[in-house]
Amino acid sequence: MSRKSISRRGFLTATLAAGSTAPLVLPALARQYQGSEPWTPDVAMAPERATPAPAKFFSPEERTFIEAAVDRLIPKDEWPSATEAGVAHFLDGQLAGAFGRAESWYMQGPWEKGEDSQGFQSRLAPAPLYRAAIKAIDDHCGEKYGGRKFADLSSSDQDDVLKGLEKGDVKLKGVDAKTFFTMLLQNTIEGFFSDPVHGGNKDMVGWKMIGFPGARYDYRPYISKHNQKLDIEPVSVAGVDSFGAGTPSK
Amino acid sequence: MARKLPSVDVLIIGFGWTGAIMAEQLTAEGLQVLALERGVWRDTSTDFAVTNAQDELRYRYRGELFEEPARGTLTFRNSPTQTALPMRRLGSFLPGTNVGGSGVHWNGQTWRFLPTDFLTKTHNEQRYGPLAADMTVQDWAITYEELEPYYDQFEYLCGISGKAGNLKGVKQEGGNPFEGARSRDYPNPPMEMVYAPALFREAAAGLGFHPFPAPSANMSRPYTNPLGIGLGPCTYCGFCEKFACGNYSKATAQTTILPVLMRRDNFTLRTESEVLRILKDRSGKRATGVEYIDTEGQVWEQPADLVILASYILNNAHLMLVSKIGQPYDPATGQGVVGKNYAYQITSSVDLFFDDKYFNNFVGAGALGMIIDDFNGDNFDHAGLGFIGGGYIAQWTTNGRPIETRPVPDGTPKWGAKWKKAMRDSYLRSTSVATHGAVMSHRQNYLDLDPTYKDVYGRPLLRMTFDFTDNEHKMSKYLTDKATAIAKAMKPREFKVNGRDGHYSIVPYQTTHNTGGTIMGANPRESVTNKFLQSWDVPNLFLLGSGAFPQNAGYNPTGTVGALAYHAAKAIREQYLRAPGPLVQA
Numbered sequence: 001m002s003r004k005s006i007s008r009r010g011f012l013t014a015t016l017a018a019g020s021t022a023p024l025v026l027p028a029l030a031r032q033y034q035g036s037e038p039w040t041p042d043v044a045m046a047p048e049r050a051t052p053a054p055a056k057f058f059s060p061e062e063r064t065f066i067e068a069a070v071d072r073l074i075p076k077d078e079w080p081s082a083t084e085a086g087v088a089h090f091l092d093g094q095l096a097g098a099f100g101r102a103e104s105w106y107m108q109g110p111w112e113k114g115e116d117s118q119g120f121q122s123r124l125a126p127a128p129l130y131r132a133a134i135k136a137i138d139d140h141c142g143e144k145y146g147g148r149k150f151a152d153l154s155s156s157d158q159d160d161v162l163k164g165l166e167k168g169d170v171k172l173k174g175v176d177a178k179t180f181f182t183m184l185l186q187n188t189i190e191g192f193f194s195d196p197v198h199g200g201n202k203d204m205v206g207w208k209m210i211g212f213p214g215a216r217y218d219y220r221p222y223i224s225k226h227n228q229k230l231d232i233e234p235v236s237v238a239g240v241d242s243f244g245a246g247t248p249s250k
Numbered sequence: 251m252a253r254k255l256p257s258v259d260v261l262i263i264g265f266g267w268t269g270a271i272m273a274e275q276l277t278a279e280g281l282q283v284l285a286l287e288r289g290v291w292r293d294t295s296t297d298f299a300v301t302n303a304q305d306e307l308r309y310r311y312r313g314e315l316f317e318e319p320a321r322g323t324l325t326f327r328n329s330p331t332q333t334a335l336p337m338r339r340l341g342s343f344l345p346g347t348n349v350g351g352s353g354v355h356w357n358g359q360t361w362r363f364l365p366t367d368f369l370t371k372t373h374n375e376q377r378y379g380p381l382a383a384d385m386t387v388q389d390w391a392i393t394y395e396e397l398e399p400y401y402d403q404f405e406y407l408c409g410i411s412g413k414a415g416n417l418k419g420v421k422q423e424g425g426n427p428f429e430g431a432r433s434r435d436y437p438n439p440p441m442e443m444v445y446a447p448a449l450f451r452e453a454a455a456g457l458g459f460h461p462f463p464a465p466s467a468n469m470s471r472p473y474t475n476p477l478g479i480g481l482g483p484c485t486y487c488g489f490c491e492k493f494a495c496g497n498y499s500k501a502t503a504q505t506t507i508l509p510v511l512m513r514r515d516n517f518t519l520r521t522e523s524e525v526l527r528i529l530k531d532r533s534g535k536r537a538t539g540v541e542y543i544d545t546e547g548q549v550w551e552q553p554a555d556l557v558i559l560a561s562y563i564l565n566n567a568h569l570m571l572v573s574k575i576g577q578p579y580d581p582a583t584g585q586g587v588v589g590k591n592y593a594y595q596i597t598s599s600v601d602l603f604f605d606d607k608y609f610n611n612f613v614g615a616g617a618l619g620m621i622i623d624d625f626n627g628d629n630f631d632h633a634g635l636g637f638i639g640g641g642y643i644a645q646w647t648t649n650g651r652p653i654e655t656r657p658v659p660d661g662t663p664k665w666g667a668k669w670k671k672a673m674r675d676s677y678l679r680s681t682s683v684a685t686h687g688a689v690m691s692h693r694q695n696y697l698d699l700d701p702t703y704k705d706v707y708g709r710p711l712l713r714m715t716f717d718f719t720d721n722e723h724k725m726s727k728y729l730t731d732k733a734t735a736i737a738k739a740m741k742p743r744e745f746k747v748n749g750r751d752g753h754y755s756i757v758p759y760q761t762t763h764n765t766g767g768t769i770m771g772a773n774p775r776e777s778v779t780n781k782f783l784q785s786w787d788v789p790n791l792f793l794l795g796s797g798a799f800p801q802n803a804g805y806n807p808t809g810t811v812g813a814l815a816y817h818a819a820k821a822i823r824e825q826y827l828r829a830p831g832p833l834v835q836a
C-alpha cells in the first residue's frame with residue numbers, strides 16, 4: 001500500500017451506494033454501520049421475565065424431589081427455605097429455557113470424563129441431566145431405604161444422600177453424581193440470590209436476609225460512610241422508580 | 251463459494267478494545283478502514299441501561315456479554331501427556347463478543363508494567379544467574395522508556411484515576427514508589443476509598459509497605475478525553491467487572507472512542523461477520539484479505555491492503571494457526587513460534603471475618619482498591635527464594651453480588667443450616683486481601699490446534715496446554731504469606747487463606763489475562779512479531795493484544811495492550827505507509 005491508496009477514501013461506501021462494475025451483493029444479515037452511531041431511544045434491552053405460569057419443566061414427582069432437596073441445601077430457619085423463596089419455581093423456568101438446553105455450551109463429542117481441572121464433560125445438558133439424576137437418586141433411595149423416595153426420607157437421611165452425591169460416593173445409573181450435585185447447589189444459590197425477575201428470591205428475601213440492596217445503581221452518598229450498617233431497602237430490576245440508594249430507611 | 255467484495259485500505263478483524271483504538275488512529279490518517287466484528291452492535295443506552303445492567307444471573311451466570319463456547323471454544327489439558335478436552339462452559343476466563351469485546355465488561359484496573367518486566371531474561375540472569383532450564387522467558391523487543399508515551403496516551407484516552415509515584419524520576423508521596431518514571435500525572439485523581447481499602451492502607455503502611463490507590467478506569471470525576479468524549483463519575487454500583495456500565499463511567503470503546511469514530515465517513519463497521527481465515531497470496535508473504543461468514547452462512551472474501559488482527563489473544567492465535575501463517579511451535583524441539591509461550595496469571599486471596607466492622611462490599615467498583623507493589627516484579631531481592639517475578643497485593647472492593655461473592659469462615663459447610671447462618675453473619679462484615687502474580691513462560695505451556703474437536707464451521711479448535719510450574723507455586727506462596735501478614739494486621743476475628751496449589755484448573759474464574767502465543771521479539775526465530783506488532787512472515791499483517799507478551803507480568807494486561815496498540819498505530823502512520831514492508835529487518 002502506498003499513500004496513493006488513500007485516494008480511495010470513500011471508495012467502499014461509494015460503490016455500495018451506487019452499485020459497482022463488479023456484481024456486488026451486500027451481506028444480507030450482517031449489519032453495516034457507517035457515518036453515525038446507531039441509537040434507538042427507549043428500547044433498553046429488558047430481561048426476559050419469569051412468569052408465575054404453571055410448571056413448565058418438572059413433573060409433579062420431580063417437583064416433589066426438587067423441593068425436598070433444595071430445602072435441605074437452604075433449610076428454613078428464621079428466614080424462608082429455598083422453596084419458600086421460590087427456588088423450585090426458578091429452577092423450573094431455567095430448565096425449560098436456554099440454560100436447560102445448554103444452548104451456549106459446546107456440546108459436541110467425543111465425550112470423555114477427563115480430569116477435574118478440565119471441567120464439565122457431561123453429554124447431558126442441564127434439563128436432561130436433572131431429569132436423569134432425579135430418577136436415579138430416587139431409585140438409589142428406593143434400594144437403600146426400603147422403597148422410599150428421596151422426598152419421603154427423614155431430613156438426616158436426606159442430608160446423608162446429598163453428602164454422598166457431593167463427594168461422589170453415591171454411584172448413580174447413567175449420571176455423574178458429583179456433576180449433578182455441583183449444578184444443583186449452584187442453581188439453588190442462584191435461585192435464592194438472583195433478581196426476582198427470574199422467578200426466585202421471592203420478595204427479595206435472599207437479599208433482605210444478608211443486607212444486599214439489589215439493583216441499586218448509585219451509592220455515592222455511602223462511599224464515605226465507613227464502618228456503618230446501612231440498612232438500604234433492596235430493589236429489583238423488575239420494577240423500581242429510583243435506582244439511587246437514597247437515604248437509609250432507618 | 252466465497253463472494254468477493256471491493257477492497258479496502260485497512261481491514262480490522264474484531265472490534266473490541268484494540269480494534270477500536272486502531273480504527274480511530276488509522277481513520278485519522280485518512281485511510282478507508284473496515285472493521286469486521288462477529289457479534290452485534292451495542293451501545294450504553296440500549297444495551298446496558300441502568301434499568302437492566304445490574305442483573306447478576308443474566309450477565310455473570312448466563313453470560314450475555316461473553317463469547318459462546320457453542321460456536322467455538324478451545325480444548326484444554328494440563329500437560330502434553332493428557333488428552334485435551336473441550337472447555338464446554340466458560341470458567342477460568344470470560345472473553346467477550348459483540349462490539350467493544352471484553353473491554354465492555356472489564357474491571358478497569360489499568361497498569362503499566364515495570365521497566366524490568368520488559369527485560370525478564372537479561373535482567374534476572376544478570377542479577378540471579380541462569381534461569382531454570384525449561385523456563386522459556388525472553389526479553390520484550392521494546393523497553394519501558396520506549397512505551398511510556400503510549401501508556402500515557404492510553405491513560406488519557408481512558409481518563410484513568412490514580413496517583414503518580416514517579417514523575418520524571420522524582421518520587422511522589424502517596425503514589426507507587428516502584429513504578430517507572432512517568433512524563434505526567436494521571437488525568438484524574440484517585441477514587442475515594444471505601445472502608446476496606448482504607449483499613450488495608452493503614453495495616454500495610456504499619457508493616458512498612460507502600461500502599462497507594464489503584465489506577466482505575468472508573469471515573470473519579472467527570473472527564474472529557476482528548477477525542478472530546480465525556481464520561482461521568484462512577485457511582486460505585488458494584489456491577490462493574492463481568493457487567494457493562496450503565497453510567498458512561500467506565501472507560502470502554504463505547505465510552506471513549508465510538509462516538510467520534512462512528513461519525514467518520516472513512517470508517518465502516520460490519521457486525522455479525524465472523525472471520526474464518528486470513529488469505530495470503532501465492533508467495534505466502536502477503537495477506538490479501540480475509541474470508542468471513544455472515545449469519546446466513548454466506549461466505550465472503552474481503553480484500554484489503556493492510557490487515558489488523560484484533561480478535562483477542564486466543565482468537566488471534568487460532569486464526570494464525572488455521573490460516574497457516576508462521577511456523578507452529580513444537581514443545582518437543584522448541585522450534586516454531588506460533589503458539590509459543592502461552593501464559594496466564596496466578597492469584598490467591600485471604601478472606602477476613604469481623605464481628606464489629608461493616609464493609610458493605612456492594613458499594614464497590616471494578617478498580618476500586620489500595621495496592622502494595624513491594625513484592626511485584628523485581629522490586630525485592632529474590633536471592634535464595636527459588637523463583638523470579640512477583641505480583642501485587644491488593645484490597646479490591648469491587649462488589650457484593652451475592653451469588654458470586656459470599657465468603658464464609660473456614661470449616662463452614664457449603665450448604666445447609668450452618669452455611670445459611672454463616673452467610674448471614676459474614677456478608678456485611680467480611681472483606682479480603684488478594685494477590686495477583688506473574689506467570690513465567692515455560693517450554694510445555696503453549697497453544698496449537700486440536701486433533702479431534704471442531705468448531706461450528708468445521709475448523710479445528712485451539713488447544714491449550716497449560717499448568718502452573720514450580721516458579722508460580724513458590725512465588726504465589728510467598729505473596730500469599732505476605733498478604734496473610736497484612737490480613738492479620740487488619741485484626742479480623744478470623745481469616746481464611748485461599749492459596750493456589752496444585753494444577754491449574756479451567757473451572758473457577760481467575761482472570762481474563764491470557765497472554766502469549768503470538769509473542770513479540772528481536773528476531774523471527776524466537777517470535778511472531780517485531781516490536782511494532784508486525785508479523786515477521788507477512789509484513790502487511792499486524793497483531794494487537796496480549797498475545798505479544800513473551801511472558802506475563804504481575805499486573806493486569808490492558809494498560810500495556812493499549813500502549814502497544816498506540817505504538818503500532820504510530821509506526822503504521824509514520825513509517826509503514828511511507829514504505830510498506832518490514833519495519834525491522836530480520
Ligand SMILES: Cc1cc2nc3c(=O)[nH]c(=O)nc-3n(C[C@H](O)[C@H](O)[C@H](O)COP(=O)(O)OP(=O)(O)OC[C@H]3O[C@@H](n4cnc5c(N)ncnc54)[C@H](O)[C@@H]3O)c2cc1C
Nearest residue numbers: 264266267268288347351352353357358359525795806808
Ligand atoms: C471480567 C473481566 C475483567 C477484566 N478486567 C481487567 C482489568 O481490570 N484490567 C485489565 O488490564 N484487563 C482486564 N480484562 C482484560 C481486558 O478486557 C482485555 O485485555 C481487553 O479487552 C483485550 O482487548 P482486545 O482488543 O485484545 O480483545 P477484546 O476487547 O476482547 O476484543 C476482541 C473482539 O474481537 C471479536 N472477534 C473475535 N474473533 C473474531 C472473528 N473471528 N471475527 C470477527 N470478530 C472476532 C470479539 O467478538 C471481540 O469483540 C478483563 C477481562 C474480563 C473478561
Ligand code: SF4
Nearest residue numbers: 484485487490495615
Ligand atoms: S462501578 Fe462505576 S464504572 Fe463500574 S459499572 Fe458501576 S458506575 Fe460504571
